[in-house]
Amino acid sequence: MFTGIVEELGEIVAIEPAGDSAAITIHGPLVTEDAVHGASIAVNGVCLTVVEVKDGAFTADAIKETLDKSSLAALRPGSKVNLERPVRLHDRLGGHLVQGHVDGVGEILSREPGERWEVVTISLPGDLSRYLVDKGSITVDGISLTVVEAGADRFSVALIPTTLALTTLGHKKPGDPVNLEVDVVAKYVERMLGDRT
Template identity: 80%
Template sequence: MFTGIVEELGEIEAVESLADSARLTVRGPLVTQDAVHGASIAVNGVCLTVVEAIDGRFTADVMKETLDRSSLGALAAGSRVNLERPVRLADRLGGHLVQGHVDGVGEIVSREPGERWDVVTVSLPAHLARYVVDKGSITVDGISLTVVEAGDDFFTVALIPTTLALTTLGHKRPGDPVNLEVDVVAKYVERMIGARS
């Protein structure tokens, strides 16, 4: 379980393409300080399992299912990525409950720079629209954000200077893909109401 509060802006050092998977080598000195084989680290909002951690970098295997359902397949050496370690039970929950299970891929549609923040519009796959509401939570590339406006096929978020400086959303441009995870509570509520009907 994660919070969507990015700890570090890392970098992909290598991508090894295999028959039905890929192996990523990621530089992230902060998130690897206590990483061991089997630990979880969210990479652009995707929960990955550490295969090896050494000298400020870690490797993780990414199966075809994850490559197909997320934007991780588009990463290459030099790509910047958002990194977060899982929350500890004693930590404050700074963002919202994030599983690291991508629900779909959106695309940056537009950016409107403001005096101190940017308003970013992101496309929204139709099957996720019912889970996204004004002032609700959504995870974009692993970043916990508040929805400003929710439409049938888009939503907007306002990015504060900290988010612009310390995450990949400060550099993403129109046309760039982003991983989306909707609020898991909304999915559970829908399931429970459906079971009662």
Template identity: 85%
Template sequence: MFTGIVEELGEIVGIESAGDSAKLTIHGPLVTQDAVHGASIAVNGVCLTVVDVKDETFTADAVKETLDRSALGALGPGARVNLERPVRLQDRLGGHLVQGHVDGVGRVVSREPGERWELVTVSLPPGLSRYVVDKGSITVDGISLTVVEAGDDAFSVALIPTTLALTTLGHKAPGDPVNLEVDVVAKYVERMLGARAAEPAPETAGPAGGVS
């Protein structure tokens, strides 16, 4: 489990293709300080398992499902990536609960610069808009952000100077893909309400104690 608070801007230094999967080697001096084989690290919001650690880099496998459902497959050596280690139970939850499971890939639609911040609009894949609400939380490339305005096929977020300087969103241009993870609480609520609606109506007792 993650919080969507990016710890470090890393760099992909190697990609080894293996048919329908890939092995990524990523430079990240901070997140590798305590990384071990089997540890989890979120890369642009995708939870990956560390298989090797060496010289401030770590290597992780990305299987077909990961490449199909995220924008990691579009990246190459030299690409910058947002990195975050899992939250510890005693840590503060600075962002919101993030699983590192990408729900879909959106694209940057536009950027509107302000004096010290930017309003960025991102497209929403079909089926995700029902989970996105004004002032709710969403994860974009592993970054926990607050939705400014939610539409049927896009949403906007306001990026402060820190986000612009220390994450990949400071460099994304219109048309660039981004990984999206909606608030998991919204998905659980939808599931529970759907199950309740599908339940048969309870039987009621008649006046003589029978069943009507």
């Protein structure tokens, strides 16, 4: 479980294809401080399992399902990525409950700069729109954000200076893909109510 509070902006070192999967090596000295084989680290909101740690970098395997259903397949050496270690039970929950399980891929549609902040509009796969509400939570590339406006096929978020400076959303342009994870509580509520009808 994660919180959507990015700890570090990492960088892709290498991607080694292996048939229908890939081994991805990511430089992230902060998140590798206590990482061991089998640990989880969220990479742009995708929970990956560490298979090796060396010199401030870690390697994780991404299987076909992960590559097909997230934006990780679009990464290249040099790409910046948001990194977060899992929350510990005694930590503060600064964002919201994030599983690291991508529900869909959106696309940056527009950026509207303010004096010190920006409103970013992102496309939304239609089957996910029922889980978004104005002022609700969404995870974009592993970043816990508040929805400004929820539409049928898009939503907007406002990015504060810290988010712009310390995450990939400060650099992404219209047309760039982003991983989306909707609030898991909304999915559970839907399932429970659906079972009652």
